[in-house]
Amino acid sequence: xxxxxxxxxKTTPPLVLVDQLKKHFPIRQGLIIDREIxxxxxxxxxxxxxxxGETLGLVGESGCxxxxxxxxxxxxxxITSGRVLVTGISLENASKEQMKLFRRKAQIIFQDxxxxxxxxxxxxxxxxxPLRVHNLLPDGKARDERVHELMMKVGLSxxxxxxxxxxxxxxxxxxxxxxxxxxxxxAFIVCDEPISALDVSIQAQVVxxxxxxxxxxxxxxxxxxxxxxxxxHICDRVAVMYLGIFVELADCDDLYENPLHPYTxxxxxxxxxxxxxxxxxxxxxxxxxxxxxxxxxxxGCRFHPRxxxxxxxxxxxxxxxREITPEHWIACHLATNS
Amino acid sequence: xxxERILEVNDLRTRFxxxxxxxxxxxxxxxxxxxGEAIGVVGESGCxxxxxxxxxMRLIPIPPGxxxxxxxxxxxxxxLKLSESEMEDIRGKDIAMVxxxxxxxxxxxxxxxxxxxxPLRVHLGLSKExINQRSIExxxxxxxxxxxxxxxxxxxxxxxxxxxxxxxxxxxxxSPSILIADEPTTALDxxxxxxxxxxxxxxxxxxxxxxxxITHDLGVVAEIAERVLVMYAGFIVEEAIVDDLYGDPRHPYTxxxxxxxxxxxxRRDKRLQSIPGAPPNLLVAPTGCPFxxxxxxxxxxxxxxxxxxxxxxxxxxxxxxxxVITGKER
Numbered sequence: 001x002x003x004x005x006x007x008x009x010k011t012t013p014p015l016v017l018v019d020q021l022k023k024h025f026p027i028r029q030g031l032i033i034d035r036e037i038x039x040x041x042x043x044x045x046x047x048x049x050x051x052x053g054e055t056l057g058l059v060g061e062s063g064c065x066x067x068x069x070x071x072x073x074x075x076x077x078x079i080t081s082g083r084v085l086v087t088g089i090s091l092e093n094a095s096k097e098q099m100k101l102f103r104r105k106a107q108i109i110f111q112d113x114x115x116x117x118x119x120x121x122x123x124x125x126x127x128x129x130p131l132r133v134h135n136l137l138p139d140g141k142a143r144d145e146r147v148h149e150l151m152m153k154v155g156l157s158x159x160x161x162x163x164x165x166x167x168x169x170x171x172x173x174x175x176x177x178x179x180x181x182x183x184x185x186x187a188f189i190v191c192d193e194p195i196s197a198l199d200v201s202i203q204a205q206v207v208x209x210x211x212x213x214x215x216x217x218x219x220x221x222x223x224x225x226x227x228x229x230x231x232x233h234i235c236d237r238v239a240v241m242y243l244g245i246f247v248e249l250a251d252c253d254d255l256y257e258n259p260l261h262p263y264t265x266x267x268x269x270x271x272x273x274x275x276x277x278x279x280x281x282x283x284x285x286x287x288x289x290x291x292x293x294x295x296x297x298x299x300g301c302r303f304h305p306r307x308x309x310x311x312x313x314x315x316x317x318x319x320x321x322r323e324i325t326p327e328h329w330i331a332c333h334l335a336t337n338s
Numbered sequence: 339x340x341x342e343r344i345l346e347v348n349d350l351r352t353r354f355x356x357x358x359x360x361x362x363x364x365x366x367x368x369x370x371x372x373x374g375e376a377i378g379v380v381g382e383s384g385c386x387x388x389x390x391x392x393x394x395m396r397l398i399p400i401p402p403g404x405x406x407x408x409x410x411x412x413x414x415x416x417x418l419k420l421s422e423s424e425m426e427d428i429r430g431k432d433i434a435m436v437x438x439x440x441x442x443x444x445x446x447x448x449x450x451x452x453x454x455x456x457p458l459r460v461h462l463g464l465s466k467e468x469i470n471q472r473s474i475e476x477x478x479x480x481x482x483x484x485x486x487x488x489x490x491x492x493x494x495x496x497x498x499x500x501x502x503x504x505x506x507x508x509x510x511x512x513s514p515s516i517l518i519a520d521e522p523t524t525a526l527d528x529x530x531x532x533x534x535x536x537x538x539x540x541x542x543x544x545x546x547x548x549x550x551x552i553t554h555d556l557g558v559v560a561e562i563a564e565r566v567l568v569m570y571a572g573f574i575v576e577e578a579i580v581d582d583l584y585g586d587p588r589h590p591y592t593x594x595x596x597x598x599x600x601x602x603x604x605r606r607d608k609r610l611q612s613i614p615g616a617p618p619n620l621l622v623a624p625t626g627c628p629f630x631x632x633x634x635x636x637x638x639x640x641x642x643x644x645x646x647x648x649x650x651x652x653x654x655x656x657x658x659x660x661x662v663i664t665g666k667e668r
Binding site: 061062169171172199200201202203204205207208211226228229230232233234252253256266267268269270271272273274275276277278279282284286287290291 | 382383497499500527528529530531532533535536554555556557558559560561580581584585594595596598599600601602603605609610611612613614616617632
């Protein structure tokens with residue numbers, strides 16, 4: 001965003017507001033006496049906001065809870081505790097009417113373009129479904145026209161309107177998924193690893209499409225990904241997630257050039273750079289072990305068992321979520337701004 | 339003097355005869371591998387990188403597969419002409435493979451120890467105690483803690499990263515001279531990927547083993563390989579020393595691929611340069627250059643004739659009718 005835009009943004013309320021969001025999945029045992037013996041703390045208290053027209057990146061390793069976070073924010077999973085506000089509608093006490101509007105305004109693009117499209121439906125039925133469900137264009141002909149228009153927008157030939165998903169390549173299917181998400185005229189889209197299943201040469205096509213659509217319709221994205229290079233390209237701000245919580249949140253360039261949390265530093269240093277000369281020069285931090293279970297997360301700082309700089313305090317006290325420099329948030333006892 | 343080339347593949351062509359017609363998966367691939375060298379094979383899905391290696395290892399189901407022509411000389415012996423039992427002696431012992439998906443590559447009902455011990459029993463005929471002892475060493479070598487305990491575990495008790503380590507341990511069991519790693523880190527997180535890359539590099543040095551690393555990730559190749567082959571639609575389109583490939587790519591496809599990549603170490607304010615279109619349909623017999631439909635420099639000759647791999651520099655070859663530096667036709 002340029003300066004003028006960010007000045008406007010600062011004065012308007014955020015489009016998406018998430019406050020202390022938790023999503024725990026209970027683990028049950030026993031056939032006759034059904035008991036809850038624990039819970040998977042997939043999302044364990046995250047807070048952030050996204051301004052209109054902004055893209056927030058959500059990165060982390062598999063199992064860190066980023067997909068669960070995205071889905072819970074859309075109301076696809078019931079919230080355990082916390083608050084979600086999208087376009088002024090609060091998820092927990094929305095009326096049926098409001099909920100319907102919420103679903104129109106908040107959409108999702110899924111990771112797997114092979115599994116997320118119904119193989120028995122034509123493109124016309126898939127893209128037209130939100131229009132039907134929300135009764136936006138009751139007239140069949142008008143609906144077809146709108147589907148045509150959407151297909152053109154995402155770079156698909158409207159001639160293909162009666163084809164089935166299997167007749168399309170992965171990149172084209174993802175375009176269908178994007179058109180479906182756009183159909184109900186949303187304000188906010190959760191992009192859940194939208195390019196991970198695609199080949200490199202096709203990834204760029206889909207990312208460019210997402211950026212063009214954002215400019216045209218002032219869309220707000222939550223971009224969930226594990227490809228840190230792509231996140232740097234597309235996002236305005238980035239949140240790093242580890243075991244259900246945020247460890248760092250900052251402006252994109254600030255985070256990549258000046259990562260302060262040891263986990264972010266390790267994560268960034270692990271990303272291969274397609275430039276061997278540069279790659280050989282840099283310092284790598286190789287983390288030991290793997291991400292622990294979210295059923296019993298480690299005490300204190302959740303990252304301390306793998307942290308290369310962990311001190312005594314890290315095992316006993318939960319680090320506070322603090323603003324270490326303006327707009328740069330971090331949860332670490334030891335990080336300093338130097 | 340020891341022969342420098344440990345593997346030499348000449349004009350390999352692999353096809354699959356399926357209900358819809360013939361899939362031209364590998365179309366005349368030639369390359370070599372030196373003793374102890376690490377090469378990378380990069381390309382998008384369907385470019386034939388895995389089929390090439392499976393053909394060399396004779397793991398292509400025939401039918402529907404067919405190796406229409408070619409040679410794969412390992413220490414001077416043509417692997418494509420060996421009998422099945424001769425090939426079994428080489429597979430796992432001289433040339434070992436690590437596969438992409440560590441979740442499905444293990445048998446779920448056998449312990450890790452049993453599966454790790456199999457190559458030791460089959461190829462080396464070791465006794466039970468020796469197998470146990472060697473298995474423990476192998477797990478230690480790949481950085482799995484408490485090996486005696488983990489030998490009794492079943493694959494589902496291992497995480498993705500541990501399974502891939504165990505796969506590598508199994509591949510190393512007989513100290514192979516070539517390790518073929520087929521997208522070994524694609525299913526793993528970057529932090530685990532970094533661990534695996536470091537592991538393979540370390541072991542390669544210790545054992546002076548040659549490595550063929552197959553991947554779609556141009557970033558990983560930059561880390562692991564000394565020399566890189568770029569494949570597209572069943573052809574090798576460029577071959578170069580790693581620094582040259584990234585610093586001075588000479589095939590329009592390689593150039594476009596590198597331009598399409600975002601970088602973690604710098605911000606690109608412009609839109610990414612996407613490559614229009616999609617790879618060609620492999621059911622159609624290739625006539626000209628496979629990249630012609632998507633290439634911004636294409637001209638008439640590209641449509642009718644596949645360019646050979648031209649020498650464009652020291653150890654640098656590119657299959658393009660155009661000299662992308664001077665803009666002149668070859």
